[in-house]
Amino acid sequence: MSKLIVVGGGPAGLTAAFYAVRRRLEVLLVSPELGGQARHQSTLPGFEEHRVIRGGDLVARFARELEYLGYPVRTGAVAQVRAAVDGFRVRLAAGQELDARAVILATGSRASRLGVPGEAELFQKGLYGSAASYAHLFLDKSVLVAGLGARARAAAAELSAAGAQARLLEEGERLVSLSGGPGAVQAVVEGPAGRKLLDVDGVFNALEPSPNSGPVSGLAELDGAGWVRVDSRCRTSCPGLFAAGDVTDVHREQVLVAMGEGAKAFLSAVEYLEGR
Ligand SMILES: Cc1cc2nc3c(=O)[nH]c(=O)nc-3n(C[C@H](O)[C@H](O)[C@H](O)COP(=O)(O)OP(=O)(O)OC[C@H]3O[C@@H](n4cnc5c(N)ncnc54)[C@H](O)[C@@H]3O)c2cc1C
Numbered sequence: 001m002s003k004l005i006v007v008g009g010g011p012a013g014l015t016a017a018f019y020a021v022r023r024r025l026e027v028l029l030v031s032p033e034l035g036g037q038a039r040h041q042s043t044l045p046g047f048e049e050h051r052v053i054r055g056g057d058l059v060a061r062f063a064r065e066l067e068y069l070g071y072p073v074r075t076g077a078v079a080q081v082r083a084a085v086d087g088f089r090v091r092l093a094a095g096q097e098l099d100a101r102a103v104i105l106a107t108g109s110r111a112s113r114l115g116v117p118g119e120a121e122l123f124q125k126g127l128y129g130s131a132a133s134y135a136h137l138f139l140d141k142s143v144l145v146a147g148l149g150a151r152a153r154a155a156a157a158e159l160s161a162a163g164a165q166a167r168l169l170e171e172g173e174r175l176v177s178l179s180g181g182p183g184a185v186q187a188v189v190e191g192p193a194g195r196k197l198l199d200v201d202g203v204f205n206a207l208e209p210s211p212n213s214g215p216v217s218g219l220a221e222l223d224g225a226g227w228v229r230v231d232s233r234c235r236t237s238c239p240g241l242f243a244a245g246d247v248t249d250v251h252r253e254q255v256l257v258a259m260g261e262g263a264k265a266f267l268s269a270v271e272y273l274e275g276r
Contacts (some may be wrong), residue, residue: 003027003101004025006106007031007104008107008245009063012245013104016104029073030090032077032094038059039056043124045130059255076093076096079215080089087103088102102272104242105215105247106258107211107215108245108246109253122178125181126185128194132254137165138163142199146187152169157216185202185203230242230248232250234248242265243265
């Protein structure tokens with residue numbers, strides 16, 4: 001039995017595992033891959049590469065350090081975490097079961113797809129997902145925010161605050177296709193008056209993402225949209241089960257926030273394991 005199982009190898013999970021290995025805690029990291037969403041590389045016009053700290057570089061450093069320290073990792077997805085006599089039983093999608101006294105869930109979220117031609121080709125090269133991360137690079141630029149509702153309005157507000165000219169899809173409008181590349185995107189939009197072509201500097205996908213909280217549904221309290229509810233110390237409603245990063249109701253969709261939450265979750269897990 002491990003003392004601690006960390007589920008998910010993105011910024012939050014890698015940070016929690018890194019702290020655990022440094023503390024010489026018996027920890028196992030279970031994830032299909034390492035890096036999570038921080039591995040996405042973006043291309044933007046006027047992007048000064050040498051001035052940017054890439055999320056991917058940051059998590060790669062943590063992963064290299066963990067490798068150097070010789071930490072145990074299991075490649076695979078977790079299907080379910082359930083309560084057991086001495087802690088938790090973690091079932092992998094491949095069927096195997098692992099036991100731990102405490103678990104940190106750091107499985108992140110998944111973006112919703114726009115489902116239009118050109119989406120894959122322009123991903124991070126004209127079509128972006130994180131207004132909070134890239135808004136400041138769109139000063140005096142025109143952007144289309146693809147989505148409706150609160151998230152789209154928040155993205156448009158973020159972009160406008162950074163000096164971009166943000167256009168939202170209007171009621172009854174839908175995005176039909178995307179083409180072009182970084183700094184010059186052609187977006188075809190269909191509305192009640194027919195189709196029109198918009199020439200913009202960038203497009204933001206503002207559809208709601210979904211939390212990867214399935215493995216703990218039924219074990220920990222989730223909010224109405226499925227995010228894992230945590231307190232200010234990353235404790236869930238289930239003692240011994242902690243959660244960090246974008247899978248939680250904190251989900252600020254920032255690498256640094258996820259890493260900070262991962263560190264907090266580890267510190268709380270140690271307190272729990274040591275009965276403090
Ligand atoms: C396109 C894009 C661009 C972004 N750009 C920026 C940026 O420029 N700056 C910035 O600060 N933030 C950016 N973000 C946000 C940032 O990447 C995330 O906030 C951050 O990666 C969240 O970290 P996390 O560890 O919580 O989750 P994730 O990064 O999503 O990692 C989750 C991990 O859990 C694993 N996992 C999922 N399900 C399971 C399962 N069932 N069992 C086991 N493991 C599982 C995944 O494989 C992954 O390793 C961007 C996000 C996207 C999508």
